[in-house]
Amino acid sequence: MTERAESTDNDPLPAGEADTRRTADSSERAYNTIRKLLVEFTLKPGERINEVQLSRGLGVSRTPIREALNRLASEGFVSLTPNRGFFVRSLSTEGLLDLYELRSIIECAAFKLMCERAEDGEIDRLRQYWEAIVDGYRDQAPDVILAEDEGFHLLIAELSGNPELVGQLASINARIRFIRRIQIEHPSHDKTQVTAHSAIVAAAVKRDAENGMKLLREHIEMTVSATQQALKDALLRVFAPGNGADLKRRRRARDT
Amino acid sequence: MTERAESTDNDPLPAGEADTRRTADSSERAYNTIRKLLVEFTLKPGERINEVQLSRGLGVSRTPIREALNRLASEGFVSLTPNRGFFVRSLSTEGLLDLYELRSIIECAAFKLMCERAEDGEIDRLRQYWEAIVDGYRDQAPDVILAEDEGFHLLIAELSGNPELVGQLASINARIRFIRRIQIEHPSHDKTQVTAHSAIVAAAVKRDAENGMKLLREHIEMTVSATQQALKDALLRVFAPGNGADLKRRRRARDT
DNA sequence: CGTCAAGAAAGTGTCTACACTATTGCGTTC
DNA sequence: GAACGCAATAGTGTAGACACTTTCTTGACG
Numbered sequence: 055m056t057e058r059a060e061s062t063d064n065d066p067l068p069a070g071e072a073d074t075r076r077t078a079d080s081s082e083r084a085y086n087t088i089r090k091l092l093v094e095f096t097l098k099p100g101e102r103i104n105e106v107q108l109s110r111g112l113g114v115s116r117t118p119i120r121e122a123l124n125r126l127a128s129e130g131f132v133s134l135t136p137n138r139g140f141f142v143r144s145l146s147t148e149g150l151l152d153l154y155e156l157r158s159i160i161e162c163a164a165f166k167l168m169c170e171r172a173e174d175g176e177i178d179r180l181r182q183y184w185e186a187i188v189d190g191y192r193d194q195a196p197d198v199i200l201a202e203d204e205g206f207h208l209l210i211a212e213l214s215g216n217p218e219l220v221g222q223l224a225s226i227n228a229r230i231r232f233i234r235r236i237q238i239e240h241p242s243h244d245k246t247q248v249t250a251h252s253a254i255v256a257a258a259v260k261r262d263a264e265n266g267m268k269l270l271r272e273h274i275e276m277t278v279s280a281t282q283q284a285l286k287d288a289l290l291r292v293f294a295p296g297n298g299a300d301l302k303r304r305r306r307a308r309d310t
Numbered sequence: 311m312t313e314r315a316e317s318t319d320n321d322p323l324p325a326g327e328a329d330t331r332r333t334a335d336s337s338e339r340a341y342n343t344i345r346k347l348l349v350e351f352t353l354k355p356g357e358r359i360n361e362v363q364l365s366r367g368l369g370v371s372r373t374p375i376r377e378a379l380n381r382l383a384s385e386g387f388v389s390l391t392p393n394r395g396f397f398v399r400s401l402s403t404e405g406l407l408d409l410y411e412l413r414s415i416i417e418c419a420a421f422k423l424m425c426e427r428a429e430d431g432e433i434d435r436l437r438q439y440w441e442a443i444v445d446g447y448r449d450q451a452p453d454v455i456l457a458e459d460e461g462f463h464l465l466i467a468e469l470s471g472n473p474e475l476v477g478q479l480a481s482i483n484a485r486i487r488f489i490r491r492i493q494i495e496h497p498s499h500d501k502t503q504v505t506a507h508s509a510i511v512a513a514a515v516k517r518d519a520e521n522g523m524k525l526l527r528e529h530i531e532m533t534v535s536a537t538q539q540a541l542k543d544a545l546l547r548v549f550a551p552g553n554g555a556d557l558k559r560r561r562r563a564r565d566t
Numbered sequence: 567c568g569t570c571a572a573g574a575a576a577g578t579g580t581c582t583a584c585a586c587t588a589t590t591g592c593g594t595t596c
Numbered sequence: 597g598a599a600c601g602c603a604a605t606a607g608t609g610t611a612g613a614c615a616c617t618t619t620c621t622t623g624a625c626g
Contacts, residue, residue: 077447079392106607115581116608117373121380130477139608155423156474163415166588210558217405218412222387222478230364286571330614335609362577371611372578395578 061208081118086107092131092194093232094155095288099144103132112269130229147282150233159225160219160275161207162267165254168215169263176213177258184255191248196238200231206251236286237277246276278284335348337374344378348398349488351544355400356551360504385487386404396436410537413482414530417463417473418523421510423470425519431529433468433514439509447504452494456487462507466514493533493540502532 088108103123109116123140126132132140143155165175168177187202194202204227211220237243250273257266324488344364347353359379374395379396388396401409408556423471450458460483467476493499506529513522 079546104607117580120609121579124377125384126382138589142621152472152474155472156478159415159419159475162585163419167411216408216411218408219415221411275407337609360577373610376579377609394580394619522605 057216064238070303080114081121084112084114084118085122085125088119089126089228092126093235095232097142099142099289100139101142102140103140105139121219122278129225142245145229145233147285149228150281150285152224153230154274157223160222160226160270161210161270161274164211164214164216164223165220165258165270166263167216167219168210168258169261169266171215172213177261180206180209180213180258181255184251186254188248192245196235199238201249202234203234203251204231204235209255233281233285233288234277235290238280240280240284240287242280243281247273250276316525335374336368336370337377340374341378343368343383344375345382345484348382351488351493352399355398357398357482358394358472358515359396359398360398365422385481395425401485401541403490403541405480406486406537407534407539409482409486410530410534413479414527416479416482417466417526420467420475420479420518421471421514421522421526423475424466424514425522426472426519428469433517436462436465436469436514439512440507444508445503447502452491455494456491456498459503459507460487466510470558489537489544490533491543492544493537496536496540498536498539498541503529506532 085185088097097103103118105116105123109119123132123134127134127140131143133143134140159300184206189203193197208220211223214220245272250269252274253265254269257263257269318419344353353359356385361372361375361379365375368375379388379390379486383396389399439463447455447458452490464479464483465477469474506525510522510525510529513519513525
């Protein structure tokens with residue numbers, strides 16, 4: 055558990071001290087930490103999660119650990135088997151496609167609704183958001199790129215006027231974030247994202263729902279194939295022998 | 311209060327690919343029971359949830375109660391405020407519209423994907439499902455109608471081939487189930503559902519995605535206005551039984 | 567009479583302990 | 597030597613207790 059706790063996701067974690075002053079966020083901290091362990095493959099897909107071990111590692115009791123795991127189970131990160139505990143859910147390539155398909159559905163619908171309902175000023179907020187970051191976009195750190203990209207798409211969802219869409223998209227983002235991050239760091243990552251976003255903004259300004267949806271769909275689908283390759287590389291890296299770690303040679307169903 | 315709570319809910323939350331949760335013990339029972347209290351308005355919208363009171367009522371400790379409440383929070387039934395506890399989330403008319411809009415988006419996308427991907431035999435399963443229940447459909451008890459209707463729509467989601475859509479739709483259904491039930495019992499409930507479903511099946515057999523989506527959208531939107539009225543009636547019934555004095559006073563009815 | 571403050575009560579967040587279940591290891595039997 | 601059963605161990609599920617926070621009550625002061 056000796057991992058630098060800097061540069062987490064866009065959630066500012068005050069992970070400086072385990073001060074007793076505010077013990078009410080122990081569960082929340084556990085949630086963030088465990089999710090990080092999951093997205094970084096420290097907890098490997100298919101692996102059984104040992105609550106006691108985790109609680110020792112985080113310095114809290116099992117109660118907040120279990121609360122966090124329950125949350126993560128509701129969000130699809132882990133699964134719970136009755137009397138055997140929590141398991142890291144393996145995100146297969148197939149499951150990834152399903153998730154991206156869902157994301158495409160949600161985002162296209164959001165874009166259409168935005169075109170129909172949003173005020174001019176709101177659309178302009180989208181334009182401003184993108185113009186403010188487009189210049190140095192590619193030069194940022196992967197985490198920053200990821201946050202800015204998610205922010206862009208989430209803003210579209212917000213401008214749809216339907217908070218449920220925002221919630222759904224946020225949930226989807228959380229589940230594919232670690233893969234997206236891997237993909238951003240992958241050689242296959244290129245600058246098509248930038249031009250795609252610009253084109254989407256242009257369609258939004260013209261309120262051209264049809265074209266915007268088409269662009270969005272292509273934009274999302276374009277990343278899928280690249281992401282598939284990135285996922286394979288990542289899994290290979292994690293499970294590869296010589297990683298100096300614990301690949302137990304039990305008869306384990308290959309679950310990816 | 312000590313009856314096995316497995317009356318209306320046929321499926322808690324099949325979140326996608328794996329059976330994510332099945333705590334066959336008191337935690338699961340607490341989840342089902344509390345959700346029932348929520349959908350029956352025994353726990354009223356906006357109300358603060360007292361964990362101790364609940365645990366006494368259910369005859370278990372606070373631990374499984376809290377696990378259940380955390381789950382319900384992840385699913386949007388209740389909300390959690392840091393040091394003040396869980397609150398019953400009020401589903402405003404506006405929020406209801408958002409939820410139905412999301413449902414329409416998911417279902418239309420599922421129908422389209424089904425038309426593109428499903429085998430002929432699968433489409434036929436949908437036809438068979440509907441033909442098997444269409445005759446006595448209107449004469450069933452409200453709970454049965456509700457289950458059969460949800461099954462119909464869920465089957466479409468399944469035939470889309472994307473388990474994520476099934477999970478999303480199931481989650482949405484769980485959140486609007488109590489209102490749908492109210493609406494079914496409401497005088498405004500008519501037989502347009504039956505003809506709509508039949509038309510949707512016909513479109514599916516012809517794999518007419520465009521027409522089917524249009525039918526679905528209309529089918530869902532048609533119930534919205536009726537449901538709004540039903541919701542108003544229900545809230546009126548819950549909050550104004552004569553004495554408008556005590557909305558928050560402790561007036562705890564055991565079971566009805 | 568109203569406002570505010572201090573103490574009491576209620577309630578949540580977390581910890582520790584214990585019961586019960588699943589898993590592992592070992593010895594017995596064929 | 598292998599399969600089976602039994603004991604030992606590890607691990608989850610739940611209960612109850614404690615600490616801290618919020619909310620309510622009561623009394624003093626303007």
